[in-house]
Amino acid sequence: MRVWLVTTVASVCLMPGIALSQGAPAGSAVQEPASAEESTANxxxxxxIIVTAQRRVESSQRAAVAINVVDGAAxxxxxxxxxxxxNEQVPALSIQPTSTGNLIFIRGVGNFTLTQNSDPASAFNYDGVYVGRPTGTVGVFYDLERVEVLKGPQGTLYGRNATGGAINVIPVQPKPGDFSGHGSLSYGNYDALIAEAAxxxxxxxxxxxxxxxxxxxRDGYNRDGTSDEDIAALRVQLKARLTPNLTVRLAADHADLGGVGTSVGYDGHYVYNPLAGRYAFAPASVPASDGVLTPLAQAYRVTVNAGPAGRKLDPLAIAPYQNNRFYGANGLIEWTTPIGTLSVIPAWRYNKLDYLATSGAFGALQRETDEQYSLEARFAGNRVGSIDYTIGAxxxxxxxxxxxxxxxxxxxxFSNARYVTESIAPFGRLTLHLNDRVRLVGGIRYTEDRKRFAGTSISGAIVCQLRVAGVPTCPNAPLFPVVETPAQFPFAFPAAGSPPVPLRVGGVPTGAxxxxxxxxxxQRLTNRRVTYRGAVEFDLAQQSxxxxxVETGYRSGGFSAATGFETYDPEFITxxxxxxxxxxxxxxxQLNIEGFWWEYKDQQVSSVRPDLAGRITNITQNIGQSRIRGIEVEARVLATPTTLISGDVQYLDSRNKSFTYVNQNSGVPPLTGCIATLDTAANRYNVDCAGKPGFNSPKWTLNIAAQQTIHVGDFDLVASADTQYRSSRYLGFLYLPEQRASGVWRSNAQLSFGPANGNWSIAAFVRNIENNRTPVFSSTQPIANILVSTRAAPRTYGARAAVKF
Known part of the structure; x- marks a missing residue:
């Protein structure tokens, strides 16, 4: 254990223990908590806050893990x-929205791809079920009990693909014997309508x-109508206590995701200067908030060179859309026996995706089906002597x-691919109570992943052979439009195995x-790994x-459809x-302090770049090792019975100890903000990004919030405000200076009014008061070297009415 970690909480250890009137003794059963409104009013x-992050019901203040919890009301x-x-609620979390799903980073541990051949680094769990595809993380944020964000590897209880942590989305369960419900309706600018009911x-x-x-x-945040939202979702649950010892809950859910989808805007493009031996950045002549489809954006696009084609780009002649469907069914069977409780969770999820996206300033048409099914069984045994235990598979x-x-x-x-994954994982955890105040915890999990990848791909490239003053110049060469098959190109496409052919238009050579x-x-591969957790817990006082x-995590290896990079190994974190x-x-x-030190090795990083055959493709590779350390301090103060103040500050020091990859030599150095060295013998560039900070790793993150309740007879007027600051951080794989987002503040405010019993309320709100549309995702179009970014939501405002019974 690092010495500096111990010192980060030494002052807390030296505080005198203060017994609190509300706390339960260590190890006692947790009672149903009062709501936030009840606690404050009384x-x-x-x-x-009750959590199940450790697969047992306990207060978040008694859970000896790094966790942030956001309740459903918030x-x-x-x-x-x-x-x-x-992102606005959890300082350690950074989620980058894209047209095909969410890129999740926890303290800089994540990945820049949503392709089928790569797994996420943070486990997303909905209603206790692991969701394998980041595309399947939409349409579940309604009628929720809470969201738990676990920071750091969760290798024993959550298993594979949780090297960064886990996000648990937990819906409100049916309440036997109770007739109740709620509804809310909000409307705001951008014609934004949100309705929720249960x-x-x-x-x-x-x-x-x-x-x-x-x-x-709602309408799109970009001027071309992109970055809109169109979601409809439904969830049905049935819960029954069949016998005093047997409870069964069945659930099914469905969500539709329509509209245009998230998109990007132009930041500029890079031009290589052979005399200076480096790239120069030319800012775009159009605001990034235009998107890529407005007349102004199209006019900018046709001024940019189309790479090796030797001509300018054509306008984007596509109409993006998304028509994605998500289905799920799961159950929970709980059987209480004299020696413990058995929980069985069968689950099935199915995604059907159909979309045309512009998120890379080019067209991408995708039709995909994802199907997963799982079965988890856990047995939480009654205490045997001084030992609590949980075993499962x-x-x-x-x-x-x-x-x-x-x-x-x-x-x-063009690609057609099938990926099959089969995983088994037995696990166990036990807690040894040395006495009433000290506990030792040990956990272990064995995971075996078997994967198969089968597919075919066809690629095409247009390369100009004519030179004018040493510059490729083929102004009459056509470019590839977005089509479903090569047979739909407006020019003849070579047959399989054909050598390069002259490209002609109307029988006239174009020089390309x-x-x-x-x-x-x-291909097939099998990965096996044992992960473990060891911990000690010490009660300083009744509520201190x-x-x-120490815990380890593992993310499974996989495949890349790329020459020279066909497979990649698992990554590990301690x-x-x-x-x-x-x-x-x-x-x-309330005062919580956490110090952390993570060692990350064989880091999987994905990027779009040439493989060793010169094809532009998505490559996932083990290219890095990093060290991540820091401190997070969370405080909440009920200053008066009607005044609540909270704050959370995180200091994060993330650094690449090694970060190297190769780039095929295309005649010019690769575009990168790192050191690139030409290996003439191998005819490739070695790129070294050691010493750079981790991606999505702001050194400082600060959240501050305040809520004031004013009693007006039998009614309450509640004013609340919050603000968040994130310092600068890199958003893209290439570490370009323009991919470093500046530090930014984002603030929100709300004023609500309703009876003290909470049966109804009306509210007015404003979000992102500063109207900071800072980039949240950045990437380059690899042929034309265009830099694009997805921007944060602009200032939004509106009103909301809610009722419950």
């Missing part, structure tokens, strides 16, 4: 309908049916079929060659706890954590 202090108040809005119908004293739904629709199967067609103007690619490449893949842990959780002054002050 003057009883800060509310308790999500509704913030208007969260998509995962990326969680009803809980009792079925006797031991059962209930819960039906909930959500509809969110998970079986997971995923099947992906995808057809992709894309065009970057001077290049095109048309090059075809074909690739067939049929100190903990220290996390050391020291923390303290405390409540003081009659439960009115």
């Amino acid at each position: 003057g009883t202090g800060l509310e308790e 999500l509704l108040k913030a208007g969260v309908t998509q995962a990326d809005r969680l 009803v809980n119908i009792p079925m006797g004293d031991d059962g209930a049916l819960r039906i909930s739904g959500m509809r969110s629709k 998970l079986y997971y199967h995923e099947d992906i079929s995808a057809d992709v067609a894309l065009s970057t103007s001077a290049s095109a690619a 060659l048309l090059i075809r490449g074909d690739r067939n893949d049929d 706890m100190l903990y220290a842990s 996390a050391y954590t020291v923390g303290s959780k405390n409540r003081f002054f009659d439960n009115r002050v």
Whole structure:
């Protein structure tokens, strides 16, 4: 354990223990907590938040893990309908929205790809079920109990692909014997309409049916209509206590994602200067908030060279859309026995994707089906002597079929692929109570992943052979349009195995060659790994706890349809954590401190670049090792019975210890903000990014919030405001100076009014008061070297009405 980690919480360890009136002794059963409104109104202090992050029910203040929790009321108040809005709530979290899903980073651990051949680095779990595809993380943010964000590897309880952490999205469950419900409707600028409703119908004293739904629709934030939202979702749950010892819950959900989808805007492009031996950046003559389809954006596009084609780009002649469908069904069977409780979770999820995206300033057409099914069983045994234990196993199967067609103007690619993953993982965890105040925790998990990849791909490239003053010049050469098959090109495409052919238009040579490449893949691999956790927990007082842990994580290896990079190995992370959780002054002050040190090795990083055959493709490779360390301090103060103040500050020091990859020599150095050295013998460039900070790793993140309740007779007027600051951070793989986002503040405010019993309320809100449309995702179009970015939402405002019964 690093010495500096111990010192980060030493001052807390030396604090005198202060017994709090609200706390339960260590190891005692957790009672159902009062709501935030009840706790504040009654003057009883800060509310308790119940979590299941460690596969058991406990107060978040008794969970000896690094965790942030956002309850359902806060999500509704913030208007969260998509995962990326969680960025505002959790300092350690960075979610980059794209047209095909969400790129999730926790303290810089994540990945820049949503392709089928790569797994996410943070586990996304919906209702206790692991969701394998980042595309499947939409349409679930409604009628939620809470969202738990676990920071750091979760190798024992959550398993594979949780090297960065885990996000647990937990819906409200049916409540037997209770007839209740709620509804809310908000409307704001950009014609934004969000409706959410739920009803809980009792079925006797031991059962209930819960039906909930959500509809969110608004215009695009970009001037070309892109970055809009069009979601409709429904969830149905049935829960029954069949016997005093047997409870069954069944759930099904469906979501439609329509509209145009998230897109990008132009930041500029890079031009190589052979005399200076470097690239110069030319800022775009169009605001990034235009998107890429306005007349102004199209006029800028046709001024940019189309790389090796020897001419300017054509306008984007496409109409992006998304027509994605998501389905799921899962169950929870709980059987209480004299020796413990058995929980069985069967689940099935199915995604059907059909979209045409412009998120890379080129057209990408994709039709994909993802199907997964899993079965998890856990047995939480009753205490045996001084030992609590949990044992279990998970079986997971995923099947992906995808057809992709894309065009970057001077290049095109068509692929048909199938990916199959089968994973098994037995696991166990035990807690040894040395005495009433000290506990030792140990956990272990064995994971075996079997994967198969089979597919075919066809690529095309247009390369100008004519030179004018040494510059490729083929103004009459056509470019690749976005089509579903090569047969739809407006010019003849070579047959498989053909050598490069002269490209002609109307029988007239253009001076360019048309090059075809074909690739067939049929690969298998198996990865096995043992991950573990060791921890010690010490109760300083009734509501003051100190903990220290070491935990390992593992992300499975996989495939790349790229020559020279066909497979990649698993990545690993080891996390050391020291923390303290405390409540003081009659439960009115909460202070949590966490110090962390992560060692990350064989880091998987994905990027779009030439493979060793010169084809532009997505490559995932083990190219890095990094060290991630820092401190996070979270405080909440109930200053008066009606005044709540909270703050969370994180200091993050993320640094690449090694970060190297190769880039095929195309005649000019690769575009990068790192050191590139030509290996003449191998005819390739070695790129070294060692010493650079990790991606999406702001050194400082600060969240501050305040809420004031004013009693007006039997009514409450509640004013709340919050602000977040994130310092500068790199958003893109190439570490270009223009991919470093500046530090930024974003603030929100809300004023609500309603009866003290909360049966109804009306509210007015404004978000992103500063109207900072800073970039949240940055990438380059690899042929034309265009830099594009996705921008944060602009200032939004509106009103909301809510009712519950």
